[in-house]
Amino acid sequence: MEKTLVDFVKVLRTAEVQVSPAETLDAMSALPIVGYEDRTLFKNALSILLSKNPEEKEAFDTCFDRFFTAEDLQSLSDAGDFFDPSQFDDEGSEGFDESSEQKQSGGDRSQRGQGGGGGGGASEEAEAQSDDAFDDSMQPASALGQLLLNGSRSEQMVALAEAGREAEVNQIVVFTQKGLYTRKIMEAMGLKGLQEEISELQQAGGQPRLGLAGRLKRARDLLRDQVRDYVERQFLLHADEHGKQLREELLKKVKLSNLEKRNFKDVQEIVFKMAKKLIAIHSKRRKTYRRGQIDIRKTLRKNMQYDGNLFDLRWKSSKVDRPKVMCICDCSGSVSNYSRFLLMFLYSLAEIIPKVRSFAFSSDLGEVTDIFQRSNLEDAMAKTMRDYGNGSTDYGQMLMDFKRRCMDDVNNKTTIIILGDARNNYGDPKSEILREMYEKSKRVIWLNPEPRSNWTVGDAEMKKYAPNCHQTEVCNSLTHLERVVANLLKYTV
Amino acid sequence: MPSHNAPFFSPGLIREPNIITKSHQGVRLSTQRAEKLATVEAISEGLASLNYISNLKISTAVFLAHHLDKPVLIEGPPGVGKTELAKSVAALLNMECVRLQCYEGLDESKAIYEWKYGKQLLYTQVLKETLGEILEGAKGLSESVAKLHEFGDVFFSEEFLEPRPLLKALKNQEGCVLLIDEVDKSDYEFESLLLEMLSDYQLSIPEIGTIQANPDHKPLVFLTSNNTREISDALKRRCLHLYIPFPDADLETAIVHARVPDVPMQLRDQLVAFVQALRDLDLKKVPAISETIDWAKTLLLLHSESLDQDLVRQTLNVILKFQEDIEAVEAELPMLTNKAIKRD
Numbered sequence: 059m060e061k062t063l064v065d066f067v068k069v070l071r072t073a074e075v076q077v078s079p080a081e082t083l084d085a086m087s088a089l090p091i092v093g094y095e096d097r098t099l100f101k102n103a104l105s106i107l108l109s110k111n112p113e114e115k116e117a118f119d120t121c122f123d124r125f126f127t128a129e130d131l132q133s134l135s136d137a138g139d140f141f142d143p144s145q146f147d148d149e150g151s152e153g154f155d156e157s158s159e160q161k162q163s164g165g166d167r168s169q170r171g172q173g174g175g176g177g178g179g180a181s182e183e184a185e186a187q188s189d190d191a192f193d194d195s196m197q198p199a200s201a202l203g204q205l206l207l208n209g210s211r212s213e214q215m216v217a218l219a220e221a222g223r224e225a226e227v228n229q230i231v232v233f234t235q236k237g238l239y240t241r242k243i244m245e246a247m248g249l250k251g252l253q254e255e256i257s258e259l260q261q262a263g264g265q266p267r268l269g270l271a272g273r274l275k276r277a278r279d280l281l282r283d284q285v286r287d288y289v290e291r292q293f294l295l296h297a298d299e300h301g302k303q304l305r306e307e308l309l310k311k312v313k314l315s316n317l318e319k320r321n322f323k324d325v326q327e328i329v330f331k332m333a334k335k336l337i338a339i340h341s342k343r344r345k346t347y348r349r350g351q352i353d354i355r356k357t358l359r360k361n362m363q364y365d366g367n368l369f370d371l372r373w374k375s376s377k378v379d380r381p382k383v384m385c386i387c388d389c390s391g392s393v394s395n396y397s398r399f400l401l402m403f404l405y406s407l408a409e410i411i412p413k414v415r416s417f418a419f420s421s422d423l424g425e426v427t428d429i430f431q432r433s434n435l436e437d438a439m440a441k442t443m444r445d446y447g448n449g450s451t452d453y454g455q456m457l458m459d460f461k462r463r464c465m466d467d468v469n470n471k472t473t474i475i476i477l478g479d480a481r482n483n484y485g486d487p488k489s490e491i492l493r494e495m496y497e498k499s500k501r502v503i504w505l506n507p508e509p510r511s512n513w514t515v516g517d518a519e520m521k522k523y524a525p526n527c528h529q530t531e532v533c534n535s536l537t538h539l540e541r542v543v544a545n546l547l548k549y550t551v
Numbered sequence: 552m553p554s555h556n557a558p559f560f561s562p563g564l565i566r567e568p569n570i571i572t573k574s575h576q577g578v579r580l581s582t583q584r585a586e587k588l589a590t591v592e593a594i595s596e597g598l599a600s601l602n603y604i605s606n607l608k609i610s611t612a613v614f615l616a617h618h619l620d621k622p623v624l625i626e627g628p629p630g631v632g633k634t635e636l637a638k639s640v641a642a643l644l645n646m647e648c649v650r651l652q653c654y655e656g657l658d659e660s661k662a663i664y665e666w667k668y669g670k671q672l673l674y675t676q677v678l679k680e681t682l683g684e685i686l687e688g689a690k691g692l693s694e695s696v697a698k699l700h701e702f703g704d705v706f707f708s709e710e711f712l713e714p715r716p717l718l719k720a721l722k723n724q725e726g727c728v729l730l731i732d733e734v735d736k737s738d739y740e741f742e743s744l745l746l747e748m749l750s751d752y753q754l755s756i757p758e759i760g761t762i763q764a765n766p767d768h769k770p771l772v773f774l775t776s777n778n779t780r781e782i783s784d785a786l787k788r789r790c791l792h793l794y795i796p797f798p799d800a801d802l803e804t805a806i807v808h809a810r811v812p813d814v815p816m817q818l819r820d821q822l823v824a825f826v827q828a829l830r831d832l833d834l835k836k837v838p839a840i841s842e843t844i845d846w847a848k849t850l851l852l853l854h855s856e857s858l859d860q861d862l863v864r865q866t867l868n869v870i871l872k873f874q875e876d877i878e879a880v881e882a883e884l885p886m887l888t889n890k891a892i893k894r895d
Binding site for chain 1: 591607608611612615618619621624626658660665666668671672781784787788790791792793794
């Protein structure tokens with residue numbers, strides 16, 4: 059049972075349920091207490107022990123149902139420690155419950171465990187024999203044929219698992235590969251020899267030979283079904299989530315402007331994940347502050363050496379330096395996607411940077427902070443795009459608006475992030491205002507989705523803006539975005 | 552007795568001498584408790600007798616917490632009975648419930664222990680006055696220092712220790728329920744402070760040493776969280792994790808029945824159906840079980856037999872706590888009420 063549990067944990071981990079070894083040990087120690095006779099109890103107990111937030115609980119439920127089918131648990135409790143499926147199949151017990159035949163032979167399993175193939179394949183043979191009367195004098199010549207007709211079920215499973223390993227079935231990534239892997243496994247098990255033997259037998263003709271050919275054929279088809287089920291299982295366990303991970307990796311690198319609408323949901327998930335990581339890294343940073351409450355304990359300790367006269371005071375309070383971020387986003391056509399995800403990122407970080415003020419513009423600047431605070435991300439995003447998304451970009455106007463509206467709020471703790479391609483349609487860039495912002499604020503960061511080589515081409519004004527920024531960055535994928543935000547946190551939190 | 556590894560304890564400070572009676576009592580208590588926690592069903596029944604209607608998951612969590620000696624982290628929306636569970640378990644096992652309410656800025660001096668500074672200062676002064684007597688006959692500095700050492704260090708000892716909830720729970724020899732409420736409201740530092748307590752049931756006080764819980768009666772620890780922020784992995788890893796969602800209609804009916812038994816059956820079904828429907832709407836704060844119970848009590852006071860639109864409109868402020876929610880629901884009130892009434 060332990061091995062099966064470890065396999066189950068492995069599957070949970072691919073499904074993005076973070077299970078630490080310590081938790082696995084906890085689960086092991088819980089096993090003797092809860093037992094596995096009561097499926098609900100067993101499931102609830104494992105769920106409480108292994109999955110630690112609502113999303114993980116959901117993933118856990120699907121994994122559990124997939125991994126421990128009803129028969130599995132039944133057979134585990136029937137055979138107890140005596141029969142451990144994973145000793146035959148290191149991928150777990152999943153190979154053991156698919157065919158109906160298993161139920162028939164379930165009863166004599168313990169016997170088989172002792173006798174090593176004594177009653178093996180009984181049901182298959184019995185079936186075949188009923189057709190062919192007493193004609194088992196004829197024995198198949200190929201290895202696979204012998205295995206199928208005479209080998210025990212556990213031997214067959216070992217062969218299947220070995221062939222699976224040879225075919226590297228746990229590398230399966232997409233569902234279209236199912237057929238390929240089924241064939242690979244069949245071949246690895248010696249399908250070719252079997253096929254040749256069948257056709258030879260058929261050509262030779264005669265009662266015993268034809269009978270044997272028929273039995274072999276039936277066994278082969280049964281095997282094919284089993285292999286297909288096996289591959290299916292492996293796919294569900296390994297690939298479904300791997301495929302997702304692969305997609306995530308790709309999405310992180312793809313240019314944000316090339317994203318299609320159907321990917322938005324995935325991307326949003328990734329952004330939240332990234333934000334969570336950043337929160338975990340940065341939220342602990344606090345400055346000790348030399349004011350506020352006296353730490354009496356420390357003070358007493360410190361002043362004991364001065365005969366208990368308290369003159370060297372110690373303070374206990376620490377101060378969280380909450381940064382102020384102002385984010386100005388270009389919402390015109392080409393750049394709007396970038397703005398969308400930058401804003402999404404910043405608002406996902408509300409826990410550590412609570413004071414984000416955001417502005418959107420294409421020509422006129424407008425503050426959208428309220429929209430984001432009041433409604434959820436998606437609605438806010440849609441509203442912003444609707445209200446500010448149209449019109450030709452005018453960076454000069456934007457800077458003038460900014461100066462008029464909130465230059466007074468900028469102080470030496472403010473970080474200003476401007477996201478845009480700086481394509482000003484040959485208007486007046488007004489870079490002197492940016493200079494002013496540069497001098498008043500803590501940092502001005504300009505994020506440009508275009509590659510650096512295009513920054514000075516055409517109507518782009520980056521050449522004039524860049525010297526008035528503390529930092530300029532190319533930013534056109536989630537990975538870039540993550541790096542920029544991480545940097546931001548490093549300097550501001 | 553506690554196995555305090557207190558290196559510089561003065562002998563007079565070791566606990567009162569009623570060890571034997573205590574341990575006898577302890578055995579009796581522990582068998583009683585073991586019976587009540589023997590199976591998941593027993594727990595469910597026990598809690599139900601205290602008017603706490605649990606589901607299988609909740610009972611399993613309590614069961615595992617007892618048998619694995621692990622703390623339980625309870626998460627879920629506000630008002631589903633997270634705190635109530637800890638209190639009910641304490642009542643079930645007839646144990647003291649020590650509660651620690653978390654908030655931003657909570658630190659060890661409020662959660663674990665604090666020195667009694669005033670007394671400590673007085674003690675040093677007393678010591679100063681009696682110093683002459685102690686050092687009588689000592690020649691030279693080294694001898695005086697040796698004599699001082701013999702005298703024993705009481706300055707940092709349990710005598711001057713003011714136990715706070717965590718330490719209190721740990722020192723409770725008969726076992727108790729420790730409820731650490733809304734742990735998500737505390738700071739990250741405080742979480743790490745909890746780790747030692749949660750994994751080993753011990754606390755380290757630098758000046759004294761490590762204080763351990765009675766190994767036969769470890770406190771049963773419940774932590775609750777409203778998910779205002781993510782709890783650190785280190786903390787989660789040490790806990791069993793129980794998520795209590797909003798209950799389904801049957802469970803909620805059972806809860807209302809247990810808590811407000813006088814409500815007529817028809818009204819009970821209707822109001823539960825109504826609240827269940829409300830939870831599907833897009834509201835700022837959806838009504839929780841506690842609100843359902845309050846509503847049931849309200850309707851009982853108004854002597855109503857069944858729901859109708861006017862009644863719902865007048866009492867809507869009991870279940871909805873935001874004006875905008877009330878306005879949003881009022882528009883759909885006829886539809887919702889009809890649905891709730893028709894259901895049975």
